[in-house]
Structures are given as structure tokens and as C-alpha cells.
Amino acid sequence: MxxxxxxxxxxxxxxxxxxxxxxxxxxxxxxxxxxxxxxxxxxxxxxxxxxxxxxxxxxxxxxxxxxxxxxxxxxxxxxxxxxxKSCAPSANPDHRDCEIGIGDGVTRDWPLVKTYRSGAAVTARPVSKPVAGTVLVGIGGDAVEAGLVYTLDPADGVLRFEDAPASGAPITAGFEFxxxxxxxxxxxxxxxxxxxxxxxxxxxxxxxxx
Structure with a gap:
């Protein structure tokens, strides 16, 4: 296509x-x-x-x-x-907005997702077309730097880390898409x-x- x-x-x-x-x-x-x-x-x-x-x-x-x-x-x-946005329309994206996954010490590529919550129900929506320059990423609650810790191609929405996030570390992101x-x-x-x-x-x- x-x-x-x-x-x-x-x-x-x-x-x-x-x-x-x-x-x-x-x-x-x-x-x-x-x-x-x-x-x-x-x-x-x-x-x-x-x-x-x-x-x-x-x-x-x-x-x-x-x-x-x-x-x-x-x-x-x-x-x-x-x-x-990964957040409310009136807010600005934050690196803690959406949980992308939990590091396993091996996986380096993590696709972006937006999470929707209503009570106990949670739905994760794949985000393949993030807007360049708006993506913020965190590991274990701390913001990490683009180009140094990870790269992102806005044409596919996949985070590619230089080193696989540590096992058990939450990977989070905020963005426009x-x-x-x-x-x-x-x-x-x-x-x-x-x-x-x-x-x-x-x-x-x-x-x-x-």
C-alpha cells in the first residue's frame, strides 16, 4: 500500500x-x-x-x-x-503519559501505544504516526534523551533503544500523533x-x- x-x-x-x-x-x-x-x-x-x-x-x-x-x-x-495527544486535549504531553511496556533487558524496539482507561478497563491503541518533535520518553519514571538513549522514526512509531531497558523498568511516553x-x-x-x-x-x- x-x-x-x-x-x-x-x-x-x-x-x-x-x-x-x-x-x-x-x-x-x-x-x-x-x-x-x-x-x-x-x-x-x-x-x-x-x-x-x-x-x-x-x-x-x-x-x-x-x-x-x-x-x-x-x-x-x-x-x-x-x-x-497522549494526554487530555487541554494538557501538554508528558513522558509519563502512557505505559509502552515493561523492559526485559533484551528487547530494544518498542512500538508506541496510547492507553485509554475507564475504571478497571484499559485499551492500548497502536500509534504508528507520531508527530516529529513531540515525543517524550521515560524509563523507570525518568525522562531519557532522544538521540542518546533512543531513536524514533515518525513514519513507523517504533522506539529503538541503544541499550535494552532493564528488566522490570516501565517504559513510558507522551506525544502528539x-x-x-x-x-x-x-x-x-x-x-x-x-x-x-x-x-x-x-x-x-x-x-x-x-
């Missing part, structure tokens, strides 16, 4: 609608009880890029972006304004007259696994 390490214009994604989608198979038994199962380990995000358009210039910018990605052919980065997506259509139907009257085109965008 082709992927372009470029971000959809953030000023246009700001007003977009969308969020996570899960797939749940539900079977109702004869006694009225249900059996529920999910074939997906992680949610998949969907958005409508058309919702952020406010002018014909915005529409022209999206059409140019669409053509450069050749419709559905190439993926790209998307900023989800409702969920783009993008969602890897593609257009979910090979056609954009846009009418200048309709747009001027307040009718915006539907431009579906869907998360991809990378």
Missing part, C-alpha cells in the same frame, strides 16, 4: 466529523441472552473531510490534495482534533452552485492499518 507522509490540511480537518468505529458480532440465543464477539482488536476511525470546508478556496485545496493522493490509492496523515488514513472514495461530486448555497460535498476518509 502506498503511503504519503503528508498531513491533510489541519485547518480543513478542524471542522470534520468522525470518530472510532468498532465491529461487534451479536447472536441472540433462544433464551434471550446474547453472545457478543469482536473480530477487531482495535477500533477503526472514519471521518467526513467535507464537513471542514467553508469556502471555494477550501474546496480547491481539498481537490488538489485528493488528486495528489490519486483518490484511494495513497494513504496520508490526518489530525483528529478530538484525539491527537496523526491517524493514517485514505480517502474512502475515488470520486468527489462537487457543485459550485450548491456549495455557494451551503451544501458541502461528502468526502469520506477511513483509517488504514500500516
Amino acid at each position: 502506498g503511503f504519503h507522509e503528508t498531513r491533510f490540511p489541519t485547518a480543513l480537518s478542524f471542522g470534520a466529523a468522525g470518530g472510532p468505529e468498532r465491529r461487534t458480532d451479536i447472536v441472540t440465543l433462544a433464551n434471550g441472552h446474547e453472545e457478543r464477539n469482536s473480530p477487531w482488536a482495535h477500533a477503526r476511525r472514519r471521518y467526513d473531510a467535507g464537513m471542514g470546508l467553508r469556502s471555494l478556496d477550501d474546496l480547491a485545496e481539498v481537490l488538489a490534495f485528493f488528486e495528489a493522493r490519486r483518490g484511494q490509492l495513497h494513504g496520508f496523515r490526518w489530525k483528529d482534533w478530538a484525539d491527537f 496523526d491517524v493514517p488514513v485514505r480517502f474512502d472514495t475515488d470520486r468527489i461530486m462537487a457543485s459550485v452552485e450548491a456549495f455557494a448555497a451551503g451544501e458541502i460535498p461528502n468526502i469520506p476518509v477511513v483509517e488504514v492499518r500500516v
Whole structure:
């Protein structure tokens, strides 16, 4: 799959609608009880890029972006304004935000994840497209320095330590991140007259696994 390490214009994604989608198979038994199962380990995000358009210039910018990605052919980065940090939207990322794993003294490569907590339930979401320059990393509660202790390729979201973190040491990180997506259509139907009257085109965008 082709992927372009470029971000959809953030000023246009700001007003977009969308969020996570899960797939749940539900079977109702004869006694009225249900059996529920999910074939997906992680949610998949969907958005409508058309919702952020406010002018014909915005529409022209999206059409140019669409053509450069050749419709559905190439993926790209998307900023989800409702969920783009390892912390609360009003806070700044901290190296203690999310637990990436526990060192074993052997493993040097650790993929970034964002953790979601609600009561006792915890879900870890893979983060493959961190924003360069925003990632902060800690080992055993202490911040460590990029380039000296670890490196990170923002194209894959994997922390690569020079020396494997010690056994039992928590590995944590804070960051901003993008969602890897593609257009979910090979056609954009846009009418200048309709747009001027307040009718915006539907431009579906869907998360991809990378």
C-alpha cells in the first residue's frame, strides 16, 4: 500500500466529523441472552473531510490534495482534533503519559501505544504516526534523551533503544500523533452552485492499518 507522509490540511480537518468505529458480532440465543464477539482488536476511525470546508478556496485545496493522493490509492496523515495527544486535549504531553511496556533487558524496539482507561478497563491503541518533535520518553519514571538513549522514526512509531531497558523498568511516553488514513472514495461530486448555497460535498476518509 502506498503511503504519503503528508498531513491533510489541519485547518480543513478542524471542522470534520468522525470518530472510532468498532465491529461487534451479536447472536441472540433462544433464551434471550446474547453472545457478543469482536473480530477487531482495535477500533477503526472514519471521518467526513467535507464537513471542514467553508469556502471555494477550501474546496480547491481539498481537490488538489485528493488528486495528489490519486483518490484511494495513497494513504496520508490526518489530525483528529478530538484525539491527537497522549494526554487530555487541554494538557501538554508528558513522558509519563502512557505505559509502552515493561523492559526485559533484551528487547530494544518498542512500538508506541496510547492507553485509554475507564475504571478497571484499559485499551492500548497502536500509534504508528507520531508527530516529529513531540515525543517524550521515560524509563523507570525518568525522562531519557532522544538521540542518546533512543531513536524514533515518525513514519513507523517504533522506539529503538541503544541499550535494552532493564528488566522490570516501565517504559513510558507522551506525544502528539496523526491517524493514517485514505480517502474512502475515488470520486468527489462537487457543485459550485450548491456549495455557494451551503451544501458541502461528502468526502469520506477511513483509517488504514500500516
